Amino acid sequence: MFNIERWQEIFEAISKNRLRTFLTGVSVASGIFILVILLGAGKGLQNGIQKQFEQDAVGIIVVWSGTTTKPYKGLNPGRQIQFRNGDYNASVQKFDDKLDLRSASYNFWGGAFSYGKESGSYQYKGVDPDFSGVENLTVVQGRFINSSDLANNEKVAAIGMKVKTDLFKDSDPLGKEILINNVNFKVVGVFTDPGGEREEARAYLPKTTVQRAFGGGDKISNLFFTLKKTDDYDQALAQSQKFTQDLKDLLKSRNTVAPNDDSGVGIFNSVEEGKKFYDLNLYIRLFFWWVGICTIIAGVVGVSNIMLIIVKERTKEIGIRKALGASPFSIISMILHESIFITTIAGFVGLLASLLLLEIVGPMVQSEYFRNPEVDFSVALTTLALLVFAGAMAGFFPAYRAAKIKPIVALRDE
C-alpha cells in the first residue's frame, strides 16, 4: 500500500493548506488532551478519597478472646480463652497468601510512663511491624517498630504524639530513655493517628519484648488482619466472610471451643462496614467514565464536522482531479490518507502533552482529596485509535459521495 508518489502528493496538500491542517490537528489534539487530563483528575480524586477512607484501615478484621458458654470435650463452660503466639503463627501460616497486613498485640491498659520529672499513665501494646498499617499510623519522626526489634527483643518504643507532648514538651524525644512500669525503653519514633488524641495516648513496643519484660510468656490479646484488596465490593465481602469463618474455626479448634459457641472467639469484620467506601469509589469511577465518553463523542463529532467541511470545500478540486483522470478510488484514498495522517499525528501530540502535564503538575497539586493523578496508557491509546477511526469514517462517506459525483456537477460554477 505504501506509495511514495502518493505520500508526496498528500504532504504537499497538507503543507499547502496549513490552516485546515492546523484546525483538524488542534481539534483532535485538544480532544485527546482534555480526555486524558479528565481521566487523570478522576483517578487523582479517587486516590485521594481512597486515602481518606483508609484512615481507619479498610477491611480490618479484629479477633479477641472471651469466655466459653458451652461444655466441649469434657471441658466446663465459663472457661476464659487465652490466645498465644501459636494461634497467631498458625493463622498467619494457614492464610498467608490471602493476607495483606497481619499483627498480634499484647495489651496493657494503664502503664506508668515517666521521663525526667514528667510522668503520666498511658496504654501500651506489644505489636508486630504491620500494626502501624492496621492503625493507619503516620510516623512523623524516627521510625516504627520493625522486625529486627522483635527478633532481638529490643527495648524500644514508638510513642504517640500525646505522650510525646506530655513527657517531652518541645524537646526531641528520639534516642531518649523513658520508663514504662519501671522498665527502660528507648524512643525510636513518634506517630500520629487519624483516630485522634485518644489513640495517640499510647506507646507501641515490640511484641516479644513486652511478653518477656512484663511476664506475658507467649500470651497475646488480639489478632489483626486485612485481606488483599479487590476492586469489587461483593467479592471483597465474600472473601472476608469466608476468611473470618475459616479463622474462627481454626482458633476454636486450637483452643478447644465448641464449634457452635460464639462467645469464646470474637471476630469483628469491618469489610461489612466498607460498603460506603466501595460505593463511592464506584460512583467516582462511573462519573469520570461518563464524562470521558461524552468527551470522546464530542471529539468524534468535532472531527467528523471538520472532515465534512474539508470534503465540501474540496468538491471543486475533486471535480478538477477527476476531469484530469483521477479515479474515484484515488480520490477517496487521498482524503483518507490525509485525515488519518493528521489525526494520528495530532492525537499523539495531544496524548504526549497531557501525559507530560500530568507528570509535571500532578505532584504539585496533591491535597487531602486529590493525589497521584494518573492515566491508563492503553485507555488513552484506545481513545486515540477511536478518534482516528471516527475521523476516517467521517471523511470516508463525504469523500465517497464526492468521488461519485460527476465532474461536471463538481465543476459547476457556484
Added chain:
Amino acid sequence: MIEIKDLHKSYKMGNSELHVLKGINFNIEEGELVAIMGSSGSGKSTLLNILGILDEADSGSYILDKTPIKNLNETIASRYRNKFLGFVFQSFNLINYKTALDNVAMPLYYQGIKRKERYEIAMKYLEKVGLGSHSHHLPNELSGGQKQRVAIARALASNPKVLLADEPTGALDTKTSYEVMELIQGINDEGKTILIVTHEPDIAAMCKRNVVLKDGLIIDDKKVEQVRASSYV
C-alpha cells in the same frame, strides 16, 4: 477521430423532462479546429460534456479514436479522460494551492509518471505557452490570460488526442482572448484536434469549421476561412 451518431440527452427537471440533445450526428477528423456555437440553452455545453466523458448520453453512439464510449464505470471513464482528452474551462479550474508547475504536472501524476519526469514534461509545456518564468507562481498571482495559458499547458501535458475547450475566452478581455486563440491556433497547427464551445462569432471565425446548434439540433455545419488571431494583435 470523433464519430457521433444520433445522440440524445435529456435531463429531469422535477416532473418535467428537458430534452437537450435531439439527435446529433457529426464526425471530426484528426487535426480539425472546430467551433461549436449556439445560444444559451442550445445544448452545446451538454454536447461538450458528453464528448469529454464528463456526462453520458441517453442513446446514440460515440466513438473516440476507434474506442466506443459506452457504459463506462467511473474508473474507466477517468482513465479514458486522462488518456484521450485535455480540458480547458471558462473559469480555468486551476487548483489554487498548487503552483503553475504543479497544476500542469497533475494529469501526469494520474498517469503514474515519476516525479522528476513529470516536472520535466510540465516545464516543457509551460515554456510552450510562454510561462516558463512563472512556474512557481500560485494561480492567484497570475492574470486571467496567464491562468488560461496554464490551463492549456495542463490540458496538453498528458498529450491527449483531443483538446476540449468550454468558452476558453469567456472570462477574458478581447485582447487576451486573441492571445489565447493565437496559442490555440498554434497548437492546432501542430496537428492537435481541438473543439471549442463559444458563442462569440469572432472566436468562431478563428476556427476552421463552425457547427451551429439550436434547440438540441445541428442547424449549420460549414468549413470557414480561418482568421489568424495574430492579425489582430
